[in-house]
Structures are given as C-alpha cells and as structure tokens.
Amino acid sequence: MKATRAFVLVAVVVLSTITAPAAAAGSAATSTSTSVEATQPSTATPLPQVETGTDEPTTNGTIGYVEGYWYNDSLPADDRDDGVLEEDELEAVVYRAMARVEVIREKPFQEAVSVDVITREEFEAENGDMFGEFEDDERLYHNVRFESLFMVDRDTDAVEEYKAMYDSSVAGYYDPATDEIVLVSDTPETPATNEVTLGHELVHALQDQYVGLESNENETRDEANARNGLIEGEAVWVDTEYEDRCQSEWDCVLPDEQRSEEPPQLNWGIYFTVFQPYDDGPDYVDYLLEQGGWDAVDAAHDDPPASSSEVIRPGEEREPADLEIEDRSTDRWERLETDEGPDYSSFGEATMAAMFADGAIAPFESSVVGAGEFVTFDDDGYVADIDYDQPYTDGWAGDRLVVYATDERTIEESGYVWRTEWTSDSEAEQFLDGYLELLDIHGADPVDGRQDTVVIDDGYPGAYYVDHDGTTVTIVRAPSVDELPEIREGAAPAGEDTLVFEDANETDGTDERSGADDESDELPGFGVGAALGAVLIAVTVARRR
Template sequence: MRTITVVAVALMLVLAGCSSTPTEDTTTGDPDVTNTTQAPDDTPSGERQAVHPPDPESDVLGWEEGYWYNETVNVTRDDGLNDSELDAVVSRSMARVEKIRGLEFDKKVPVKVISRDEFRSEQGKQTTPPKRTLFDNVKFEALMMIDESTDSIAVQTQNSGTSVGGYYSPGKESIVIISNNQSSPKMNEITLSQELFHALQDQKFGFDSFDQSTRERHNAIDGVVEGDGNYLDYLYEQRCNNAWQGTCLMPDESESSGGGQLANIGPYLLKFQPYSDGPPFVKAIHEEQGWEGVNALYENPPASTEQVIHPEKYPDDEPAQITVQDRTSNGWERLKPEGRPNFGEVGEAGIFSMFMYPAYESQRAPVIPANQFINRDSEGNPQEFDPLNYRSTPTEGWDGDKIVAYTNDNTPKNETGYVFKTKWDSNKDATEFVDAYKRLLNYRNAKQVDGRQNTWTVPDSTGFGDAFYVQQNGDTVVIVNAPTVNDLSDVRRGSAPQA
C-alpha cells in the first residue's frame, strides 16, 4: 500500500497540456474541520494545545500513546527527527487518523524515514522469478506500452523509485516514509497519515482477505483501499490547512518536487487509476451512508475497475467470466508464471490506459485525445479533488478480459505470443473497441496483410514488431499476437485465415 507523490500526477497534467497541478481542496462538507467539539481541556478543537492535556482513563478515539489529535509536539523537522520526536509525531498522527476516520488502532505501528536513494537501493535488491518477469513483459507488450526488448519489471521499479512517497508493509506491519532530502530525511505528515491508515485498514479489515492476484483485481480492490486512504489524506490536509494550521509537518518546496522523471508513464497510468477514481468513489459513499457505509465496502469491494470508474455500476454490474481455451500447435505452450495465475486481467482501466498512452508518448492524439483525460471545472482548470477521467467511448462498454501468454522454445530468441480476449456489453461496444484498437495499430505503423482476414504486421523498428489478428464475434473480441503471420494459427488455431 503506497502513497504516490503529487509530482507524477503533475507530470500527467503537464503532458496533457494543463498549466496547473492538482492540489488539495480547501473546502469540505466534513463537519469536523470547523466544528465546536470540545477538546479534553474544554478548548475549541481548532486551537492547539501547548502542553499535554490530561490523558484519558482508557484509550479513546483521537488519543494515542499520550498524545491528543489537536496538541502540538515539540520537534525540529529540518534536521530530521530523532527517535523521541518520531515517536511523538507518529502517536499524534495516529490520533488524528482515528479522529477523522472513527476507527481505533489496535496497536502501535513502527515507522522509519529513509532517503529516496536508500529506497531505490532497497528496490534494487529485489528479484522476480523468470517466468513471472516474462509474463509481465508480455502483458505490457500486449498493452503496447513497453516494447519487446525492455524489461517491464525494471521499468516499473524505476517508476516506483520516482513516484512512491511511502509504503506500509502488511508482512512486516511497519511503515517506511521516503524523503527526497538525502542528507537529513524529513517526515511528510500527509504521507504518514495515509500509511498509518493503511496499517489501520489492515488491523480492522485484513489485507490478506482480498484477491489481488491480477492487475485488474488489484486495482479494483485498491479502489477502496487507496480510495479510502487518499480520501482520508484529503480530509487530513483540510485540517492541516484549517483547524490544525501550523502544527502539521508539511513538505517544503524541495520535498514536493518528487524524485525525478518516470521511466515510462504507461504502467503508471494503469496503476494510478484507483488513486484517481477511488477517492470520489469512497467520498460519495461516505456522504450518503457515513463511515459505516465505507466500512461495509471492505466486505463487498468493487468487482472491477469498471465499478469504480462508473460508480452507478457498483455493486450489481458484475464482470463476465472470461475463459481462453488453448488452441496451440507446433511447440507453442501456455506460459505459467510462478506464484500467480496463468493469465492476466487489466480491466477497463488497463484498456483505457493502453489507448491513452500514445497521447503522452507522441504528444498527439492517435486514439484518445489527452485533454479528455482531464476533468475540468467551470473555468477550464483541472478539478482539484478528481482531476483525471478514465472514461472513454472505446472502453465504457467493457465487460471482462483475459491475457494469456505463450512461449515456444523452437522459435528464434525464444519469442512469445499472446491471446488478448475481451467481452463487451454489446456488439456496438465491441466494434468501438476494435475501431480504437485499429487506430492503435496504425499508430504503430501496422500494415494490413494481403490475402488474410483482419491481419496486420507491425515493423520491428517500432519495438512491437509482430503479427496481429483481430477477430470480432458479436460482443467478443479476440486479439492474437505472434512473431510472424504463419505463427498466428499455431498460437491459436483458426487465426489469420485466407481472405
């Protein structure tokens, strides 16, 4: 569970031709920002306490380890926090998270602050099983984001090294905050609040109860996990700007500038979707049903990214169950990666990101115009709370998908192929997807193959040099990929038939 820095969001908006970056809204309907609830010593909750108010007789919401949510702590952020300072800030932030969210921590959460260089060094020590790496490569090749010669895991690792502001580890039940200051890593209280809340989510709802085995399932669950976390960030920062003004450990300009450039914005677009659509999804539930309604989401989380992108489809519009039968020959075999399913799912969010990516790569609009990705207010500026829009005509009718990878030891360089199967709400929706996919092929300089039905080749110079067969059958579309036209029917029998 990770906090993504605002820098990467700003990058998306800059690439989309926007002049401003998303900021936290300074107005909210949440009553606790400006209410008259009395603090323990009968002073208004919006006023800071210069000394410790009396501790309660038992643990209560808004108090943790000797600190109330609205009292000051005596720390010096500029030179980093020593152990006692860190302990005080963490305890007060836990109290503040409790106060906002109405949930009590079961136990203290260990927190450490490290530099971004140290974080990147730790990432570099991680390894991924070979077949899992290969499958991931095929998945992002199928989305036409990362070319055949590039290690997709390395790309995503570099992206994380740039964009992640902190993370909670369920396995270790601990938090790491990442600082861009290399000499004296500094605490960012807003990042801390979200990671503390992820720890609280784990304590109350249990992350191990969720199936996040594919990117689609991961993003769908994160619509609640990250949506709730980022909504809490939003409310927390309101209090920092209002009731708690002057007491929060906020990043300075250098800390807000991020950790450098993304290696490839494509995977980031895909992974960012729940951070974009999740907060307004959760906010709407909170405003209608209170925190009890939000808590209930953990028992019945969204079944798809479609349900988060289109809240009106939650919870009744379940995705279709997609199956891909292996119809291979001549040495082609299904790739079965270690420790994960032998298929991928990317959902509406993934297909949207596939079609949006060329607009950022090329600064033009071959499939979906970049300006359609921005939710704008009445003055034409990006909306502050919900700046990004993952809806588009070619993707709104999504009903399910699967990506299956195939390998063949007999091919040169042990090349791969895949089947990318999608189902849509109607024949019209399927046709709109196919039309958009053909524009994507055209963007990659594809040429239609004479004498073959619905078959294209993409030149090697694009990095995606392969043969493609696109078959629509009513509301279902099957895309077959192979190194050559002749290989298509070996990867999936019946592909690329004679015209």
C-alpha cells in the same frame, strides 16, 4: 482554495509481483505505497467532536488520543520548514498523527505503529530486494503482457520499467508483514517527514489492524485496481481531509515543497494503470459515505468492488464476465503459466483506458486518447484530474489474456490470445475502433490475402489477427503470419478484410491522431516549450477545493 500534492505514489502495493501490485503484502517482500490529492471529502457524515477533557483516556479506547498525545496538541516541530525530526520528535508526531487519523476516520487504533524515514537512495537500494528474483518464465510472461498493451516495447524490460517507476515515485509505504511504515525523503542529507503522507500510511495501518491487508494472492490486474480503489481511496480521502485541517485548524509538520526541474523518467502507461485507484478511489469512498457513512466503507471491505469499472463509476455494478479461452494451439506452442497467480491476465477498464492514453502527455508521441480528453489542467498548467471513463472502454464487460511460448522461452517466440467482452455490439465496435487506431499508430501494415491481419515491424513486432463477433473482440499475436493459426486455430484465414485497417505507409506525412505533434501552446501545461510542460504534468497534480 487550491491544494497541490506531488504526483507521486504513497500506498500499499506488493512489489513481489508486477502482475497485480495490489493493496496488501502476502509474501516476505516489502509492500510499497502511493498517494495523490483527491477530491474534496463529502460533508454528508459529520466528523466526531473529541473533547480533550476526557477522564482517563486510553490509546485503544479513546478516539483522538494516542500514547499521551491528543489530536489537537501542538508540538515543537510544527511549521518547521525542513520537516527534519529527531527520533523523539518523530515519535511524538507519529502518535499525534495517529490521533488525528482516528478523529477523521472515527475509529481508534488497536496498537501503536512503527515509522521510519529513509532517503530515496536507501529506498532504491532496497527496492531490488522488494521485487525479488524473477524466473525466466515470469519475466517473459510480464514482458508479453505489457507488449500486448503497447506500453513496453520489445527492446525494453517490463520488470525494470516497473521498478524504475517505483524508484522515482514512491513517497512512502506500509508493510503489513512487519506492521511498519517507511517514509521516503527526497532530501538525502536531512530526511524530512511529511505529516500528510504519514497520515495516508497510517490509514493503511488502521485498515490492517481491522480487516487485514495480506490477502491479495492470485489477484489479476483488474482485481487489484478494484480492491485498491477501496483501500487507497479511503487513504486518500482521509489524507485530503487531513491536509485541509493542516491548512485551517491544525499545526502540522509539512516541509516546504521542492519541485524537480526535470521530469521523472516514467513509463506513463504503467504509471496511469497503477495510479487509477488513487484518482477514482476517493470518489468511490465518497459515494459509500453518502450511502451509509463509515459503516458503509467498513462493509465494503467485506465485499470490495468487483472491477475497476465499479470504482470509475461508483454505484454501477459491473461484475466481470466469466470468460474462458480454450487452448487451440499446435504442439509447438504451450500456454505459459507462472507460480505467482492465475494462468491468465485480466486488465480491466482502467488499464485499457491507460493503454489508449499512453503517450497522451508525452511531447511528440501519439495516442488514441489525447491529453485534452484524458487529463484536465488548472489555470497554472498542472494536472487537476485524470478521466479513466473513456468512450473506447466504458462498455467493458470482461477480458482475459493468455500467453503462449515455445520451448525456446524467448520474447521472439512468444504470442498471446486476448479476448475482450463488451456490454453491447456498439461498445465492442467502439473498442475495436480504438484498437485499430492503436495498431496504426505503431505502424501496422495489412497483410494481402489474409483476413483482418496486420504486421508490425518495429517496437512491437509480430503478426496480429483481430476478430470481431458481436460483443466479443479477440486479438491474436504471433511472431509471424504463418504462426497465427498455430497459436489459435482459425486465426488469419485467407480472404478479404472485414475491418477497416489503415496502412501506416500510405500517409501524406501528417499525423492527425490524438496527441501527435500537438502545438506546444494548444494545451495548458505545454507553454514555454514542451519540456517545461512535461515538468508541470509529471511533477504535480493539483486539486481544487
């Protein structure tokens, strides 16, 4: 049996900061969510058998019973094609959904949860307030960060790219600040309710009632992905089992799926970064269940994974190296800090894999990791799986990026130092090979007389110095070659290259890199022209049971 779910977001993600939209809201900003179809839940832990004949059941003391509704009750709204509910019908569906989540999760809710259904237009109107106002330093900081990943170019605003992704992708969210779930409907005239999406968000409400979801302050991107691997992994695991039961034994409110004929206008690099916990998280939770059932999942909330690497490969411990970047800049440059988190970024393995795969599924764009390496397609051309375990990044041991700016506080007068640590010399070389190819993709030209230094003119303009020392690769970027040693003393020294740089201007006109000008019929999902393939990839993720 194959289940298909829209390639959309449905979880708890703080929108007040794009530094680390993690699985909790710690400010007045509304948090938002995401979800996607997960792997088949393990059968190692049997689900509880709940009897409807229990004497005097109570909402917070009986698994499978909430406010007068049992998990296996039938409702008048079941199997309604459009999923449109009146207010009293929505209340009944919510209570029954809570009871069903209790049965799967083996834990009762402590109190009822408020649910609202709004249109996408309403969500987009409110989304701006969710992101809040960004000070100039904060906006500059985020733009430099995403430039360093080659995900948002010089002419594009990273904050707006991030906001646009949520505008088009979010299917629902849970707000820990108000204990409220909001479902986002794509049918503006008659907002529809999807019971499986509701089930996903109810898992977040249950998590919040027991462990709290408002403690994500000062998280880096990697810490956010790691924590979300547990929080979202649990929610996707449960909603997958929920959907299975809707297709086999439960009557459910599931509106007919409507697929857009136009691909969403997403920044795929950013999307792949945020999406990783929903793809790998269910496998991580499945691993915990095999180790010790739901007690092991509960214990993990007290000791969450330390890095996205631990979510990508469950059972592997990968505590990030404690990296420090001493300030070796001139007085003209200063390290840029923001009020919302630490004065550095740590991207982690998941984000760095997304960096190398950005462009992989976009027609006529190049990427270091191609579509055939990053995504698996089913027989119908839909994405069946995304593989964040890539050779270029699987030896990650830690990374830290610090942003520099002058008094001008402009993107033109900004730079960064990005230090990455790897588990071995060979793993560092693997990453280095991928990064040099990434520079080549974006038109880097070697600088004569300067060691391991290149210049990019368009898209991501500036001078780049790459230093490889054993297990460490350090990247320095500045507006010009002369300013590289001003941001980092010793950068871009005089001498010959020790690394192999390709000259983008010395090609024969063909591009054999991964993802570049692929023939449209070579990959599933790219038949009948690249545009249709993009729709198939962008709109749906399929999972085989």
